[in-house]
Amino acid sequence: MMHIHFIAIGGAAMHNLAIALHSKGYKVTGSDDEIFDPSKSRLKKHGLLPDEYGWFPEKINADIDVIILGMHARKDNPELLKAQELNLKVYSYPEYLYEQCKGKKRVVIGGSHGKTTITSMIMHVLKTLDFDFDYMVGAQVEGFETMVKLSHSAPIAIFEGDEYLSSPIDLRPKFHWYKPHVALLTGVAWDHINVFPTWPMYVEQFKIFADSIQENGSLVWYTKDPELNKICTKLPESIKSLPYDTLEHTIKDGETQVCINDKNYELNIFGEHNLQNLNGARLVCGQLGISEDQFFNAIASFAGAAKRLQTLKKNRETAIYLDFAHSPSKLKATTEAVKKQFPNRKLIACMELHTFSSLNKDFLPQYENTMKFADRALVFFNPEVIKHKQLDDITKEEVQKAFASDNVEVYTDTELMQAEIKKIDWQNKNLLFMSSGNFSGINFNAFAEELID
Structure with missing residues (x-):
């Protein structure tokens, strides 16, 4: 049985990955100097909560197959230094997600805003239609116990593509790791000024992401974003370009409705931003073989991700x-x-x-x-x-x-x-x-x- 050890297991993303790998059948251990709920309760439920808080380099040995390093740890973390001394393989969170899913069709949702919502929409539709898929999303989604799922059988992996750094020793943006077959970009609005102190430096990360799309892949992108227009109108011929705009809709008595192929669908979500997200999710699902009728029948019951309106x-x-x-x-x-x-x-x-x-x-x-x-x-x-x-x-x-x-x-x-x-x-x-x-x-x-x- 492969032994995977997490340094800083208590993070929102890290503890979900730990649970996913435990559920997949791996031996998982971890450490952290502090863990709060909901991470604490979830780790305890699966028997993964450390017996005591702190860093224990004496527990790092050659029997560990994989080390996964979280952003909460520092470059001088005692367990990390011991792992490096023993020449153990140290992965960042996104690097190991890619390692687990490199044989699957990867769908990655990126952009400065809206990526959690769109990822959640796609997950909701796939689940409603009984697709077998792995996923990673940045918020709790109704109907899904964890924010990460990894399996041996699923042919598809849906990832939310964050542009923040991968780990304290891997300063690449997370979404540069995933190498998507189907990608989506919602827009570029300056963020993470502590990491990308200039606007051109921030924009460059999205160009690198677009360049990482696999041959014969596709890119869904918001057509009214000026930076995306510069990036996405210069794609290689082998990449399919799928621009989108706000989905046409009506509002009556506080309820939003769309009409598709002469059929009305009432939605639980609202706002132009969400109607853009919905249209992007529709095009991504189309690349996965889902018809418009299937998509809108499924999305009508989508209530949103946690803390997203x-x-x-x-x-x-x-x-x-x-x-x-x-x-x-x-x-x-x-x-x-x-x-x-x-x-x-x-x-x-x-x-x-x-x-x-x-x-x-x-x-x-x-x-x-x-x-x-x-x-x-x-x-x-x-x-x-x-x-x-x-x-x-x-x-x-x-x-x-x-x-x-x-x-x-x-x-x-x-x-x-x-x-x-x-x-x-x-x-x-x-x-x-x-x-x-x-x-x-x-x-x-x-x-x-x-x-x-």
């Missing part, structure tokens, strides 16, 4: 949503989508500056007018997070100026912001939370229940 609570007068949006382009698109879906309701949109890029003083001007579709926009940041990320301090006034919109209110105290939200009469109003964090401790489900119970 997720409905927390709603009644006749109010809807409360949670979205992962934090980049400027996604912030603007998500706010606009909710406002257009309910044009007769006031929209209170709350956004947290939480990522390295969003809290960077040089990056802040990218947020200009991104919240203009909200009737009230509450922007929160925690100065302690800035200190933890070792960034220069920013002030409420600088954030206010960067957003450049009169509807923006800036908070640095989560209790004060929550108190302000609780004062609001929620009749004929919607609330939208947007963050990759939790506004320094908000339990979103409980808070939503309290507001409109």
